[in-house]
Amino acid sequence: MKALIVGAGKLGAKLAEAMVAEDIDVTVMDNNSKKIDRLNELIDCLTIVANGIDIKVLREIGIESYNYLIACTSSDDTNTLICTLAKKLGCNYTIARIRNPEYKDQLDFIKKEMGIDVVVNPDLATAEVIETYLLKSYSFYSGDFADGRIHMVDFNIGVADEFAGKKLKELADFKELLIASISRDGEIIIPNGDTELLPWDTIYVIGKTKDVSRLGDIFKDNASKRKVERVMILGGSNISIYLAKNLQKLGIAVTIVELDKYRCQELTEGLDDALIIHGDGTDIHLLEEENLDSMDAFIGLTGFDEANLLMALMAKYMGVSKAIGKISRPNYNKIIDRLAIDAAFNPVFITASSILKIIRGGKVVSVSLLIGGKGEVTEIVVGSKAPIINKPLEELKLPEGIIIGAMVHKNEVIIPNGKSVIHEGDRIIVFCLNDDLQTLRSLIWPKKGKIFKDILHLNNKY
Numbered sequence: 001m002k003a004l005i006v007g008a009g010k011l012g013a014k015l016a017e018a019m020v021a022e023d024i025d026v027t028v029m030d031n032n033s034k035k036i037d038r039l040n041e042l043i044d045c046l047t048i049v050a051n052g053i054d055i056k057v058l059r060e061i062g063i064e065s066y067n068y069l070i071a072c073t074s075s076d077d078t079n080t081l082i083c084t085l086a087k088k089l090g091c092n093y094t095i096a097r098i099r100n101p102e103y104k105d106q107l108d109f110i111k112k113e114m115g116i117d118v119v120v121n122p123d124l125a126t127a128e129v130i131e132t133y134l135l136k137s138y139s140f141y142s143g144d145f146a147d148g149r150i151h152m153v154d155f156n157i158g159v160a161d162e163f164a165g166k167k168l169k170e171l172a173d174f175k176e177l178l179i180a181s182i183s184r185d186g187e188i189i190i191p192n193g194d195t196e197l198l199p200w201d202t203i204y205v206i207g208k209t210k211d212v213s214r215l216g217d218i219f220k221d222n223a224s225k226r227k228v229e230r231v232m233i234l235g236g237s238n239i240s241i242y243l244a245k246n247l248q249k250l251g252i253a254v255t256i257v258e259l260d261k262y263r264c265q266e267l268t269e270g271l272d273d274a275l276i277i278h279g280d281g282t283d284i285h286l287l288e289e290e291n292l293d294s295m296d297a298f299i300g301l302t303g304f305d306e307a308n309l310l311m312a313l314m315a316k317y318m319g320v321s322k323a324i325g326k327i328s329r330p331n332y333n334k335i336i337d338r339l340a341i342d343a344a345f346n347p348v349f350i351t352a353s354s355i356l357k358i359i360r361g362g363k364v365v366s367v368s369l370l371i372g373g374k375g376e377v378t379e380i381v382v383g384s385k386a387p388i389i390n391k392p393l394e395e396l397k398l399p400e401g402i403i404i405g406a407m408v409h410k411n412e413v414i415i416p417n418g419k420s421v422i423h424e425g426d427r428i429i430v431f432c433l434n435d436d437l438q439t440l441r442s443l444i445w446p447k448k449g450k451i452f453k454d455i456l457h458l459n460n461k462y
Contacts, residue, residue: 001025002066003359004091006052006082007073008035010328011097011122014352015070016043018369019359021437027061030073052082055089064090068359072097080114087115095355099123101238101270118358122351127242129350130324133343134228134247134297145366145379145429149413150406151212152368152377152429154183154204157197158340164201169193173214177207178415180405180431181375186335188375188433190400200338204377206405206429208413228252228296228322234281234311235302236263239326239347243299244274255290257281282307284314297322305329312341365427375433377405380444384424388443394418401433402440 001024005012008030016039019026026045029052030036036047050057052071063069069086071079076098083094095118103110107119145152157163163171168179168191182189183202189195197203205212231247233240236258244254254274258264264278279286281302292298298315300308308325309332316323323341328348336344349369353376357367365379382389388396393404393416407414408427414420422428432440 001068001359003027003068003070004029004061004063004066004086006030006069006071007079007097008032008039008047009072009074010348011072011351012070013039013043014348015072015355016045018352018356018434018437020045021434022441023438024359027066029057053078053085055085058085058089066091068093068095070095070097070355076100076103080110080116083116084114093117093358095120095358097122097351099238101241120351120354122347123238124242125350125354126326126345126347127239127246129345130239130243130299131246133324133345134231134322135250145406146408146413146427149209149408150206150429151209152180152204152206152405153212154202156200156202159199163197163203164199165196167194167196176211176415177205178405180204180206180377180403190403190431190433204431206377206431207415230295231255231297231299232257232287232290232292232295232315234298234300234308236260236267236276237301237303240299240301241267241270243301244271248273255295257286257290282311287311287314288318292320293318295320298324300325302326305332309339309341309344313339316340316342375401375431376437377429377431378440379427379429382422382424382426382428382444386422386424386444389422389424389426391421392418393420393422396443398443399436399439401436402443403431405429405431 003019003024003026005015005026005028008028012028012030016026016028020043027048028036028039028045029048029050031049031051033049036049040047048057048061052073063086069083069091071082071094073079079096079098083096087094094116096116098119098121104124110116111119179191181204182191182195182197183204184198230253232255233244234257236256240256244256247254248271255277256267256274257277257279258267259280261278264276267274267276277290281287292315295315298312298320300312302308305325305327308327312323312325324343324345325341327336327344327346353367353369357364360367365381368377404416406429407416407420407422409423430440
């Protein structure tokens with residue numbers, strides 16, 4: 001499989017990293033030589049310093065031989081044009097990142113007329129993830145699998161006596177649940193029964209939806225179960241617009257605090273019922289005047305990670321039930337676990353998950369990148385030729401970095417043990433560290449022949 005990524009920014013780099021780990025033949029193109037140099041230091045893939053709308057370059061690299069093109073430059077218009085040109089020149093499948101909210105109602109027309117197979121919108125996707133989180137009955141982040149029958153949650157144990165200092169096999173009320181991984185100081189750990197939990201670990205738990213719901217009772221966190229009726233958003237970004245519109249449709253009152261006066265005018269025109277406050281959202285006195293302590297949720301959505309995290313912490317300190325921050329810098333992942341906020345969402349990881357699901361084909365139902373992008377949880381429909389079928393799990397001798405957390409067999413949800421057997425057509429939810437992604441791929445999909453590498457060193461040519 002061959003994929004061309006145009007745009008070596010955060011999303012392009014994350015996609016390249018994930019694809020290289022799976023031995024996909026990746027080429028990254030960008031007209032910024034500094035971005036390409038930085039990428040070359042981190043990832044072993046073919047790179048080209050060139051403009052993605054240069055037809056001559058697309059022809060010289062043989063764009064017709066590529067299975068996928070992902071256009072993720074900073075410009076919506078450029079991404080659209082790149083996909084159009086690539087499609088005209090014979091590329092099989094094109095994916096464009098388009099952010100502008102004005103395009104939302106025109107996407108079907110744009111895709112049809114411009115030759116784009118899939119449009120991904122990081123801002124809209126992030127807003128939808130936050131909305132889902134806010135509507136849950138508990139304060140930790142969650143994800144649904146197997147059409148909602150299997151649930152995964154990740155939450156920070158803090159210094160809770162029920163968890164900190166105990167081995168996994170000593171935990172009460174976890175008979176039907178599986179702790180599939182642990183995030184500790186920004187590192188992902190695949191645990192076993194003798195693994196001891198330390199204060200401020202974040203644990204990833206998977207199980208039947210009804211069993212996972214009991215976790216809220218374990219913490220007796222009644223405040224977190226309060227229905228969300230009033231939300232304050234810091235920053236008037238595109239994510240804020242999408243989120244506000246979605247929440248208003250549900251009858252939730254929305255307040256947005258934005259520093260830029262002209263952006264406030266745009267927000268007022270675009271959001272009929274939201275309360276728009278012109279002011280510095282990092283000014284605690286302003287937030288007190290706007291009754292932050294009466295809010296059910298606070299979301300930091302500015303372009304500054306520091307402001308989002310700091311004010312989410314402040315909101316939590318003032319008694320807000322759910323406090324969330326948007327982050328974009330991977331180097332902050334190591335401190336997230338130790339902050340007293342409820343969740344932090346990275347639009348790059350959310351978008352990359354959506355694209356990876358497409359790249360991996362129809363048998364992959366969903367993909368969620370774990371913290372820092374160092375691992376992932378994937379829902380897969382097992383095919384007839386997968387080497388893992390009809391064998392007990394204990395005979396597969398899976399590497400430590402791969403754990404099958406749940407499966408659905410003949411419509412029955414199973415939390416597997418060593419005796420469990422995977423059959424054709426089963427759905428499995430797999431936790432996997434990045435280092436073992438290639439092994440996972442070989443266990444799920446039989447080899448489809450040799451992947452030929454392009455021997456041309458195009459990076460030296462342009």
